[in-house]
Amino acid sequence: MLFSEILGQDYIKNHLTKSALSGRIPHAQLFVGPEGCGTLAMAIAYAQFILCNNLDSENAGGNEACNLKFQNLSHPDLHFVYPTVTTEDVKTKPKSLDFIGDWRQFVAENPYGSLFDWYQVLGVQNKQGEIRVEDAQEVLKSLALKSYEGGYKVMIVWMAEKMNISASNKLLKLLEEPADKTLFILIVENEEDLIQTIRSRCQALHFGALPEKEITASLVSRENIEPRLASKIAHQAQGNYNKALQLLQENGEDAVFEKWFVDWVRAAFRAKGNAAAIQDLIAWSEQIAGLGRETQKKFLSYCITMFRQALLLNYQTTSLVFMEPKIEKFKLENFAPFVNGNNIQAIFQELSDAMYHIERNGNAKIVLTDLSIKLTRLIHKN
Numbered sequence: 109m110l111f112s113e114i115l116g117q118d119y120i121k122n123h124l125t126k127s128a129l130s131g132r133i134p135h136a137q138l139f140v141g142p143e144g145c146g147t148l149a150m151a152i153a154y155a156q157f158i159l160c161n162n163l164d165s166e167n168a169g170g171n172e173a174c175n176l177k178f179q180n181l182s183h184p185d186l187h188f189v190y191p192t193v194t195t196e197d198v199k200t201k202p203k204s205l206d207f208i209g210d211w212r213q214f215v216a217e218n219p220y221g222s223l224f225d226w227y228q229v230l231g232v233q234n235k236q237g238e239i240r241v242e243d244a245q246e247v248l249k250s251l252a253l254k255s256y257e258g259g260y261k262v263m264i265v266w267m268a269e270k271m272n273i274s275a276s277n278k279l280l281k282l283l284e285e286p287a288d289k290t291l292f293i294l295i296v297e298n299e300e301d302l303i304q305t306i307r308s309r310c311q312a313l314h315f316g317a318l319p320e321k322e323i324t325a326s327l328v329s330r331e332n333i334e335p336r337l338a339s340k341i342a343h344q345a346q347g348n349y350n351k352a353l354q355l356l357q358e359n360g361e362d363a364v365f366e367k368w369f370v371d372w373v374r375a376a377f378r379a380k381g382n383a384a385a386i387q388d389l390i391a392w393s394e395q396i397a398g399l400g401r402e403t404q405k406k407f408l409s410y411c412i413t414m415f416r417q418a419l420l421l422n423y424q425t426t427s428l429v430f431m432e433p434k435i436e437k438f439k440l441e442n443f444a445p446f447v448n449g450n451n452i453q454a455i456f457q458e459l460s461d462a463m464y465h466i467e468r469n470g471n472a473k474i475v476l477t478d479l480s481i482k483l484t485r486l487i488h489k490n
Contacts, residue, residue: 109149109152109153109156109178109219110153111125111153111157113149113153114146114149114150114153115146115318115322115323115326115349116146116318116319116322117145117146117150117315117316117318120150120313120315121150123313124150124154124157124313125157128154128157128158133158133260133291134310134311135283135286135290135291135292136283136286136291136292136294136309136310136311137291137292137293137294137310137311137312137313138268138294138295138296138299138302138307138310138311138312138313139151139293139294139295139296139313139315140296140297140299140312140313140314140315141297141314141315141316141317142297142315142317142347142348143222143223143297143348143350143351144220144222144317144318144345144347144348144349144350144351144352145315145316145317145318145347145348145349146219146220146315146318146349147295147315148215148219148220148264148266148295149219149220150315151264151266151293151295152178152181152186152215152219152264154293155178155183155186155262155264155291155293156174156175156178156183158259158260158262158291159174159178159183159185159186159257159259159260159262160174160175160178161174161259162175171257174257180212180216181211181212181215181216182212184256184257185255185256185257185259185260185261185262186262186264187247187250187261187262187263187264188204188208188211188263188264188265188266189204189239189243189246189247189263189264189265189266190204190207190211190226190239190265190266190267191223191226191227191237191238191239191266191267191270192204192206192207192230192237192238192239192240192243193227193230193232193235193236193237194235195230195231201240201242202240202242203240203242203243203246204239204243204246205246207230210229210230214226214229218350218353220349220350220353221350222350223237223267223270223297224402224403224406225350227400227402232400232401232402233400234400234401235400235401236401236402236467237270237402238270238271238272238275239265239267239268239270239271239272239275240272240274240275241272241274241275241278243275244271244274244275244278244279244282245278247263247278247279247282248278248282250263251263251282251287251290252287255289259289260289260290260291261287261289261290261291262291262293263290263291263292263293264293264295265279265292265293265294265295266295267295267296267297268294268295268296268302268306269296269297269298269299269301269302271302273303276302276303276306279306280303280305280306280309283306283309283310284309292310294306294310299312316347317346317347317348318347318348318349319347320339320342320343320345320347321342323338323341323342323345323347323349323352324338324339324341324342325338326349327341327342327352327356331353331356333356341355341356343430344430344431344432346430362410363434365406365407365410365411366433366434366435367435368392368395368396368407369407369410369411369414370433370435370438371392372389372392372411372480372483373443373483373487374438375388375389375392375480376389376480376483376484376487377484377487379481379484380484380488386481389477389480389481389484390477390480392476392480393473393476393477393479393480394473396472396476397472397473397476401466401467401469401472404466404472404476405463405466405467408459408462408463408466409463411459412456412459412460413431414431415447415452415455415456415459416452417429417430417431417440418440418443418444418446418447419444419447419448419452421440421441421444422444422445422447422448446487446488447487450489451486451487451489454486454489455483455486455487458479458482458483458486459479462475462476462478462479
């Protein structure tokens, strides 16, 4: 992974290369940034820079054989930990090593891929991914061995906030008593979800969302997109390069979520004063309940964003509106008047509560049916 392949984040690139060249490499680092900003790509490029003794910011000039190993993430001193679930092939106690082939392909295809994208590769269905104590035990085994090439050993923990308590406690002991020439890079989107004792032992680097001009330039140069369309997609992506790629394909998760959202609010409008239309809401709830919990949570998060966009449009802050629904006969400006200061707080609260209950294995059909009936009342609130 070349630093030049990573969009933006120039300050962090310079900081990492200069500190490595000067020999100041903290044994535990925390990369904090939103989805699609390049934290994983930066961690891999940084690991390559250190392990291959590269001499410049292009990740070149060092051990060429080592650099070649990084092309398919097969370097023996580079280790990964990431959330997993049980599958048909791995029925109990899943760990990262069980899915290393899928992981390498996933990263190779899109190093900006999201946790939700990874879950689709795993086929999580109704399960919720996490990093378990079995992973922490594998980390302990890997780091107990000498490095293959006599230098550093690098452990990248992607989505470290998904560690359960047992895994967190075991990793904490490793961070407190690190082996010589061992580097931990923990990657998180929600820093507060990582236990405080681990955060306090890491040097944190905060990544910002990508500037629109960086995304636009990349879409033009790498994807051969016409500049005006690239600029429009970059604005809609809101600093998330992974989302920009999905918008480009027009078959990403947002297209599906948009249809579900529109079906939902249309059924809610029909349901006022029409008892028969309640069946449409129940049918919708059954449809969404049949999906996996991770998909349900992601969709509810999308709904929060859609309602927020409608509120901004209602209060004439059009410069902050980036969503453009493509569903026939559904216009955000027509929906916006039904989202206002009198109901937005209650809508957000109900959506947040639904996400909370689904995350804690509540019955999705009951949760979503209850949410739908409440939405019917709230969007008609003056």
